[in-house]
Amino acid sequence: MSVNTVKSFLQIHPDDNVLVALQDLPKGQIIVWNGKEIILQQDVHAKHKFFIDDLEVGGMVLMYGVLVGKATDFIPRGGLMTTANVHHASQDYAYRKVNYEWQVPDISQFEGRTFNGYHRTDGRVGTANYWLFIPTVFCENRNLDVIKEALYNTLGYAVTDKYKQFTEQLLEAYQHGEDISSFSAEGLAPAAPQKKRVFKNVDGIKFLNHQGGCGGTRQDSALLSQLLAAYADHPNVAGITVLSLGCQHLQTQSLLEDVKSRNPSFDKPVLIFEQQQSQSEEQLIKDAIRKTFMGLTEINKAERKPAPLSKLCVGVKCGGSDGFSGISANPAVGYTSDLLVTLGAKVLLAEFPELCGAEQNIIDRCVNEPTAGKFIRLMQEYDAQAHAVGSGFHMNPSPGNIKDGLITDAIKSTGAAKKAGTSPVVDVLDYTEPATKAGLSLVCTPGNDVEATTGKAASGATLILFTTGLGTPTGNPVCPVIKVATNTALATRMSDIIDIDTGAIIRGEKTIEEMGVEILEYCIRAASGEVIPKAVLLNQDDFIPWKRGVSL
Numbered sequence: 001m002s003v004n005t006v007k008s009f010l011q012i013h014p015d016d017n018v019l020v021a022l023q024d025l026p027k028g029q030i031i032v033w034n035g036k037e038i039i040l041q042q043d044v045h046a047k048h049k050f051f052i053d054d055l056e057v058g059g060m061v062l063m064y065g066v067l068v069g070k071a072t073d074f075i076p077r078g079g080l081m082t083t084a085n086v087h088h089a090s091q092d093y094a095y096r097k098v099n100y101e102w103q104v105p106d107i108s109q110f111e112g113r114t115f116n117g118y119h120r121t122d123g124r125v126g127t128a129n130y131w132l133f134i135p136t137v138f139c140e141n142r143n144l145d146v147i148k149e150a151l152y153n154t155l156g157y158a159v160t161d162k163y164k165q166f167t168e169q170l171l172e173a174y175q176h177g178e179d180i181s182s183f184s185a186e187g188l189a190p191a192a193p194q195k196k197r198v199f200k201n202v203d204g205i206k207f208l209n210h211q212g213g214c215g216g217t218r219q220d221s222a223l224l225s226q227l228l229a230a231y232a233d234h235p236n237v238a239g240i241t242v243l244s245l246g247c248q249h250l251q252t253q254s255l256l257e258d259v260k261s262r263n264p265s266f267d268k269p270v271l272i273f274e275q276q277q278s279q280s281e282e283q284l285i286k287d288a289i290r291k292t293f294m295g296l297t298e299i300n301k302a303e304r305k306p307a308p309l310s311k312l313c314v315g316v317k318c319g320g321s322d323g324f325s326g327i328s329a330n331p332a333v334g335y336t337s338d339l340l341v342t343l344g345a346k347v348l349l350a351e352f353p354e355l356c357g358a359e360q361n362i363i364d365r366c367v368n369e370p371t372a373g374k375f376i377r378l379m380q381e382y383d384a385q386a387h388a389v390g391s392g393f394h395m396n397p398s399p400g401n402i403k404d405g406l407i408t409d410a411i412k413s414t415g416a417a418k419k420a421g422t423s424p425v426v427d428v429l430d431y432t433e434p435a436t437k438a439g440l441s442l443v444c445t446p447g448n449d450v451e452a453t454t455g456k457a458a459s460g461a462t463l464i465l466f467t468t469g470l471g472t473p474t475g476n477p478v479c480p481v482i483k484v485a486t487n488t489a490l491a492t493r494m495s496d497i498i499d500i501d502t503g504a505i506i507r508g509e510k511t512i513e514e515m516g517v518e519i520l521e522y523c524i525r526a527a528s529g530e531v532i533p534k535a536v537l538l539n540q541d542d543f544i545p546w547k548r549g550v551s552l
Contacts, residue, residue: 047323323405326415
């Protein structure tokens with residue numbers, strides 16, 4: 001689908017029986033569609049949908065060419081789709097052998113292109129060069145925080161604390177007897193390092209604070225160990241410091257075994273400090289800082305070097321979605337995905353609760369029956385877990401999603417799946433499984449923004465394209481996250497967190513394909529360290545392990 005003319009409404013797929021408002025449309029306006037007049041029965045705000053024909057109770061609602069809901073009341077032609085007159089519905093799905101073919105995009109302008117990355121000894125290439133601190137248990141979080149403050153402030157990784165400046169100016173105004181009820185300090189510095197980085201080839205020092213490692217089930221600790229091992233093995237990580245209490249469920253030896261099991265050729269420096277074997281907490285912290293500093297001097301010797309685009313592994317994610325997500329940002333990122341796949345790179349699509357309604361299309365794209373079967377099994381097991389506690393994938397849309405036009409989960413999901421483009425599905429990965437095949441892979445994660453990005457990085461994503469219609473500040477400790485806005489109003493209002501604006505698609509000024517090319521160009525620059533995504537500049541290092549419970 002391409003949008004290249006200014007329109008006030010859009011039919012996404014020829015089979016759809018609803019139209020999407022691209023701008024606010026007043027009640028009573030006459031819409032002419034395929035020779036018939038549609039009189040709007042209510043005000044229709046931008047991003048919302050109205051019906052082309054009358055729909056009886058139980059009638060099927062079609063969007064993106066698939067079933068996304070059923071009418072719970074009679075809906076007249078021109079009626080607004082709401083949660084009161086439509087409920088979630090999606091088609092059944094099963095493996096069926098089809099000869100799937102896709103339209104391979106033209107990659108001539110990207111052939112021979114490279115990015116400047118960090119080459120690891122196992123052949124992978126990182127888009128960043130990080131030192132990583134890993135606690136084996138939540139008891140070490142405070143020690144991590146102390147170390148983080150010391151290293152960040154001294155080595156130039158802390159960002160300018162404009163809010164501290166604001167509070168200091170507020171205090172000064174208060175002490176001088178000024179009215180502070182509407183106080184607004186001017187000229188605060190934007191987010192930026194407080195001082196020049198000491199180690200120019202170390203892009204950051206990252207800390208994986210978490211609440212696990214003990215006190216839960218042994219299965220929880222085992223899964224956390226696999227997750228932490230995946231982060232230690234990540235291509236963007238060059239060295240690791242492990243802090244352990246000593247008595248916790250997740251023993252350091254188990255973590256090291258998981259690292260070696262994941263990557264037998266793992267050869268990064270690993271520093272281990274166990275508090276119960278230390279002389280004192282102070283000594284533990286000083287030793288960890290000193291030896292980590294020495295490690296930083298070593299990984300600083302690495303330099304960026306050219307690598308083919310096939311070495312990229314890009315995760316695609318959406319969060320804070322709106323009614324434009326499936327029309328602008330997601331399909332644009334989908335075209336980027338198709339370009340990357342054609343170039344021999346890896347693309348990762350996660351968020352299984354947000355594939356509800358898109359299953360059959362995905363199954364038909366799987367390269368073989370075992371791949372399709374694994375996807376079906378993981379989807380059904382996950383959905384069964386949700387139903388067992390009185391929930392279900394149909395309860396995924398948030399109040400913000402619904403307010404901005406995503407009335408059912410199937411509407412949200414079919415639009416979300418557009419991020420994966422149209423290429424074949426070459427692999428299906430369970431949580432923390434590494435991506436090893438070039439092409440599009442599915443990764444089993446929740447829809448939760450941070451749990452999903454955490455899992456996507458664990459499977460090896462070295463960049464994440466994150467689309468949003470409402471705005472979200474989510475980032476990741478080891479994988480740069482690039483924010484792609486669905487509309488210009490958001491990109492303007494939240495310019496401090498948005499990197500790319502796809503609103504030109506809605507206005508008809510650019511096609512999806514043109515925007516997809518621009519997004520890939522940005523990815524190449526970000527992978528080379530030439531541009532720093534906003535989430536990275538803000539040290540937005542979100543990390544939430546998934547315990548395999550119900551999380552939508």
